[in-house]
Amino acid sequence: MKIAVVVDSTSYLPDALKEKYDIRTIPLSVVIGDESYKEDEEITPDEFYDRIRNMEELPRTSQPSIGDYILLLETLRREGYTDVVSVHLSSKISGTYQNAIAAGQSVQGIEVHAVDSEVACYVQGFLALYAAQHKDGMELEPLLLELEEMKRKKNTNAYFIVDTLTNLQKGGRLTNAQAMIGSLLKVKPILEFQEAQIVPYEKIRTKKKAMKKVEDVFETEMERHKGKPVTAVVIHSNAEAEAKEWLAALREKHPGVTFRLSYFGPVIGTHLGEGALGLGYTTYEVDTEV
Missing domain, CATH: 3.30.1180.10 (Hypothetical Protein Tm841; Chain: A;domain 3)
Structure with a gap:
């Protein structure tokens, strides 16, 4: 068994930290006018705030497509991964978690274990970091149970x-x-x-x-x-x-x-x-x- 860890872009974890623990990112997007931008890849926070400051209508936000997620899973499978712990922002505010599940059902040879963090931003990133830092020293099922306990409000x-x-x-x-x-x-x-x-x-x-x-x-x-x-x-x-x-x-x-x-x-x-x-x-x- 070889486990990869994926987190969506709304964790806003530093690139250096994701590289340190080999955490892969699936980006969400903002749609400004007719143009869609993957956050932190195609538009920076500074550029974003500068652009929206005087806009009458808010940009729209878009979850990763199932197709983008499938491409990521196929890449991970080719790298020899058998399982993916995929941590996402709350399922009550985005369909990203559901798309991760759907993508996992579409790719053979790799198992996706989607985690609804029930929160967002760097706090969501804590779960991905914990998974990445313990995936080699724990069995998969105990690790998933730890993540469920970790995300409880008391913790x-x-x-x-x-x-x-x-x-x-x-x-x-x-x-x-x-x-x-x-x-x-x-x-x-x-x-x-x-x-x-x-x-x-x-x-x-x-x-x-x-x-x-x-x-x-x-x-x-x-x-x-x-x-x-x-x-x-x-x-x-x-x-x-x-x-x-x-x-x-x-x-x-x-x-x-x-x-x-x-x-x-x-x-x-x-x-x-x-x-x-x-x-x-x-x-x-x-x-x-x-």
């Missing part, structure tokens, strides 16, 4: 702060009136994943207060996880300076936690908008050093 969690309501309004998740009122009140929604869906955690006035609320929740959860090898990540939508400042403050408060910096790429950024921040973590030991 891996995330919170997201939306800085502007514009994208939620453009995407039809808020009415114009709601967006206008929310903007006037400087409302900054905090979102989380529950049962694989993005749901409101709390609505806070001002971003500073929203960040403080997430910090307080994180501190409470860290108290519960004392003694565990926690790895956390600060994520941003084209707000690197602000994210780095937050990261430094969190590191000072939690010296026992390993922190990393990541970003919301075009697909997730389409929905969260520019200036969003996220904080996620896992209590499972993963190597994130590049």
